[in-house]
């Protein structure tokens with residue numbers, strides 16, 4: 001795809017503009033550790049990527065091309081029946097995090113670089129999720145840090161030595177816990193949630 005093929009052009013220089021998802025593209029929002037790893041895995045296959053001041057990455061994908069994703073720390077932003085979701089899009093020449101609010105094009109738009117192939121992105125993010133968050137855990141668990149239930153638990157440790165069970169964190173707080181020995185984690189998983 002050439003730049004001239006873009007049906008959409010980002011806002012002119014002036015500032016970040018809130019644009020609705022589902023009009024020109026859907027977006028995939030990914031929290032920093034998984035997003036960074038995903039970007040690395042995608043390498044030259046990535047399209048343009050926006051990064052906000054929290055380090056969160058946003059890939060633009062074809063409308064309606066992602067459904068049923070269950071990856072920790074990843075959200076597909078698409079048009080919903082009852083609600084409009086906006087994405088902050090920086091001007092095309094904001095390619096450094098030095099602008100107001102730090103939102104910028106982490107991977108700039110350019111000839112041949114715009115939307116990312118949804119299937120390749122899904123594969124890269126699934127691999128990144130596994131690398132960063134370890135074995136996938138089903139069901140809802142309480143985050144040890146914020147004490148809120150999470151549907152995307154990350155196993156972060158074993159509690160209380162040999163009699164304890166698994167300890168979980170939400171995708172947001174998991175990076176605060178250092179990686180444990182996978183065998184210890186699997187053993188904790190077998191024992192079930194800690195009390």
Ligand SMILES: [Zn+2]
Nearest residue numbers: 143146170173
């Ligand atoms: Zn949490």
